[in-house]
Amino acid sequence: MNNTTLKLLAQQLQLSISTVSRALKNHPDISAKTKAKVQALAQNLDYEPNASAIQLRTQTSKILGVIVPAIANLFYENFLAAIEEESRNNGYALMILQSNHNAENELNNLKIFRQNRVSGIFACLSANSENLDVYHKMIEQDMPIVFFDIVPKSNAFTKVRMADERCGVLAAKNIIKRNAKKVLAIFGDPALSISQIRKTSFQNLMMDLSPKTNVKYINATSSIEAEEIFKKNYNKTAKLDTVFCMTDEILIGVMRAIQELQIKVPTEMGVISISNGFIPNLYFPVISYVETSGFQLGKLAFTQMMANLQTGKPVDELTVEAKLIEGGSM
Amino acid sequence: MNNTTLKLLAQQLQLSISTVSRALKNHPDISAKTKAKVQALAQNLDYEPNASAIQLRTQTSKILGVIVPAIANLFYENFLAAIEEESRNNGYALMILQSNHNAENELNNLKIFRQNRVSGIFACLSANSENLDVYHKMIEQDMPIVFFDIVPKSNAFTKVRMADERCGVLAAKNIIKRNAKKVLAIFGDPALSISQIRKTSFQNLMMDLSPKTNVKYINATSSIEAEEIFKKNYNKTAKLDTVFCMTDEILIGVMRAIQELQIKVPTEMGVISISNGFIPNLYFPVISYVETSGFQLGKLAFTQMMANLQTGKPVDELTVEAKLIEGGSM
DNA sequence: AAAATTTTCGCAAACGTTTGATATTTTTGC
DNA sequence: GCAAAAATATCAAACGTTTGCGAAAATTTT
Numbered sequence: 001m002n003n004t005t006l007k008l009l010a011q012q013l014q015l016s017i018s019t020v021s022r023a024l025k026n027h028p029d030i031s032a033k034t035k036a037k038v039q040a041l042a043q044n045l046d047y048e049p050n051a052s053a054i055q056l057r058t059q060t061s062k063i064l065g066v067i068v069p070a071i072a073n074l075f076y077e078n079f080l081a082a083i084e085e086e087s088r089n090n091g092y093a094l095m096i097l098q099s100n101h102n103a104e105n106e107l108n109n110l111k112i113f114r115q116n117r118v119s120g121i122f123a124c125l126s127a128n129s130e131n132l133d134v135y136h137k138m139i140e141q142d143m144p145i146v147f148f149d150i151v152p153k154s155n156a157f158t159k160v161r162m163a164d165e166r167c168g169v170l171a172a173k174n175i176i177k178r179n180a181k182k183v184l185a186i187f188g189d190p191a192l193s194i195s196q197i198r199k200t201s202f203q204n205l206m207m208d209l210s211p212k213t214n215v216k217y218i219n220a221t222s223s224i225e226a227e228e229i230f231k232k233n234y235n236k237t238a239k240l241d242t243v244f245c246m247t248d249e250i251l252i253g254v255m256r257a258i259q260e261l262q263i264k265v266p267t268e269m270g271v272i273s274i275s276n277g278f279i280p281n282l283y284f285p286v287i288s289y290v291e292t293s294g295f296q297l298g299k300l301a302f303t304q305m306m307a308n309l310q311t312g313k314p315v316d317e318l319t320v321e322a323k324l325i326e327g328g329s330m
Numbered sequence: 331m332n333n334t335t336l337k338l339l340a341q342q343l344q345l346s347i348s349t350v351s352r353a354l355k356n357h358p359d360i361s362a363k364t365k366a367k368v369q370a371l372a373q374n375l376d377y378e379p380n381a382s383a384i385q386l387r388t389q390t391s392k393i394l395g396v397i398v399p400a401i402a403n404l405f406y407e408n409f410l411a412a413i414e415e416e417s418r419n420n421g422y423a424l425m426i427l428q429s430n431h432n433a434e435n436e437l438n439n440l441k442i443f444r445q446n447r448v449s450g451i452f453a454c455l456s457a458n459s460e461n462l463d464v465y466h467k468m469i470e471q472d473m474p475i476v477f478f479d480i481v482p483k484s485n486a487f488t489k490v491r492m493a494d495e496r497c498g499v500l501a502a503k504n505i506i507k508r509n510a511k512k513v514l515a516i517f518g519d520p521a522l523s524i525s526q527i528r529k530t531s532f533q534n535l536m537m538d539l540s541p542k543t544n545v546k547y548i549n550a551t552s553s554i555e556a557e558e559i560f561k562k563n564y565n566k567t568a569k570l571d572t573v574f575c576m577t578d579e580i581l582i583g584v585m586r587a588i589q590e591l592q593i594k595v596p597t598e599m600g601v602i603s604i605s606n607g608f609i610p611n612l613y614f615p616v617i618s619y620v621e622t623s624g625f626q627l628g629k630l631a632f633t634q635m636m637a638n639l640q641t642g643k644p645v646d647e648l649t650v651e652a653k654l655i656e657g658g659s660m
Numbered sequence: 661a662a663a664a665t666t667t668t669c670g671c672a673a674a675c676g677t678t679t680g681a682t683a684t685t686t687t688t689g690c
Numbered sequence: 691g692c693a694a695a696a697a698t699a700t701c702a703a704a705c706g707t708t709t710g711c712g713a714a715a716a717t718t719t720t
Binding site for chain 2: 705706
């Protein structure tokens with residue numbers, strides 16, 4: 001479809017292809033009259049430049065690639081929404097590929113990106129992607145790559161992530177403020193650095209500022225698991241009075257239990273989580289949470305990408321600040 | 331980055347470009363020995379064919395476009411996940427663009443698709459996109475377009491959608507089965523055909539099978555609005571015993587009210603909704619819902635696209651069946 | 661061993677665009 | 691009016707592929 005080309009326009013106007021090309025982009029060499037004629041016809045014939053031809057000629061594409069574990073995810077979908085918006089506003093198109101947390105898929109996706117000569121890549125590592133050789137190789141060949149969320153440890157890479165230390169600290173502070181006596185703190189997959197960071201910062205602050213608070217630390221990797229853990233640790237005699245949920249997944253499980261056991265929030269139980277806010281707002285009272293916005297992270301990632309694209313490669317690690325949003329659950 | 335080309339391979343091997351090209355794709359004209367040599371070097375040098383050059387030469391791209399109102403949406407994210415997966419498995423890359431329910435954005439996105447010469451488009455209409463001329467024009471020029479979810483009325487288009495009539499029917503049947511006396515039925519934006527269809531089918535069945543049931547029909551376009559509507563219509567004397575929520579949005583608002591008012595589900599109030607299941611599973615008891623799977627719709631849309639791509643254009647309307655998933659809320 | 665085949669490979673054009681260099685026309689200065 | 695300068699438009703090559711056609715080399719047939 002749409003086969004209007006510069007050549008066609010040139011023929012119809014009895015002009016050369018180069019003149020038409022220049023007329024279309026307001027080149028000073030072309031007179032106002034010709035420009036007008038050319039642009040009018042182009043408009044009429046629905047001319048749209050062929051991106052492939054341009055990329056071939058100029059050796060630069062206006063396409064950015066993103067690898068995300070899954071599109072259908074409360075966090076990533078917001079990240080994607082942000083970079084899509086930014087890309088579009090900056091003349092780039094986005095190519096989004098899912099890895100399903102699978103290293104093999106990840107490699108395949110990278111291959112697709114290379115075939116399409118994307119000019120930059122946003123990458124979120126698969127949980128099991130040990131081998132970063134591909135990335136190293138691509139970076140050596142000047143491919144801008146911005147890692148987000150699940151990022152490599154090496155600081156030879158450009159990365160953006162949430163200020164996870166602050167997340168842990170803010171949550172812990174709020175728990176202390178509530179004067180909690182007995183806390184259940186559920187963290188995510190212990191293999192992920194994000195879990196480790198949040199836990200360490202939480203734990204450190206807790207021990208520093210309120211060493212006598214009784215805190216039990218457990219990890220859960222699914223909402224079901226979180227639900228079971230909560231039920232197991234809750235009973236009238238235990239007098240659990242506060243629960244901390246590191247992720248939305250965990251919060252969902254805990255809240256299912258709380259609803260089932262008909263525990264009153266916040267009087268009988270304080271609840272606090274780390275989230276982008278969507279899930280906490282489903283409940284009454286709204287759950288207090290430390291905000292981690294995929295949307296904001298996306299914005300940050302994009303500015304990093306642009307900087308990277310324009311000025312060589314500013315290798316560093318940027319974080320987006322976290323803040324506490326008070327619901328009525330504490 | 332990655333500048334290995336056929337030319338480079340040819341030079342290094344003292345072969346012609348055409349031979350290298352053919353060797354790489356196992357053309358019978360090329361001897362086994364040369365093939366081996368060529369493929370080995372290609373591997374070594376990380377050769378990846380330039381998609382733009384191929385598209386330019388063959389006049390067909392392996393890119394599919396999708397226009398979605400928003401990526402961050404419980405329904406669309408699953409649709410996207412499905413077509414991304416299928417596309418990838420079929421050698422296509424996806425270009426995803428958001429319209430934000432804005433007709434102007436929609437047009438811009440279509441332009442981007444044309445510039446990139448995508449070979450097919452999945453489109454979800456913006457709420458306010460009255461003018462379908464662009465689409466008509468593109469279809470005339472043989473661009474395969476599969477509409478999904480919010481689709482044009484005209485049947486000159488290929489479309490896939492949920493079996494919305496069945497949704498309304500199934501929900502109504504379940505309400506009758508519960509022996510409800512007084513029902514509050516909240517539907518979505520009345521301007522959307524999806525709301526109209528679901529409401530009509532619901533209403534018809536209700537009047538046919540249980541004319542004496544007292545049903546109040548209201549529309550809500552946000553969770554906040556739904557919450558207010560529910561609160562306004564609920565009071566001890568009203569004896570409301572069942573509420574129907576046409577969308578997740580509405581369910582969210584209603585459930586916030588139900589939690590706040592501490593209404594017991596299902597004894598004091600039956601709740602049923604239409605959803606993909608994510609939101610209903612956040613509550614205890616789990617809310618009963620008529621399942622509408624964005625994921626399945628995506629799969630269906632993709633097969634339609636493939637058919638369209640291969641065999642001219644099978645203009646028709648396909649629907650994915652709905653089924654009732656029982657939670658504990660009725 | 662020459663002719664007829666078959667196997668293996670190279671030539672060259674085309675896809676649509678950009679752009680430095682060059683050619684043609686118009687305007688300007690005197 | 692005529693050269694010089696400025697304005698306007700064209701030429702041609704290149705980006706990386708694919709592919710019909712023809713050429714050379716190797717193999718088989720008589």
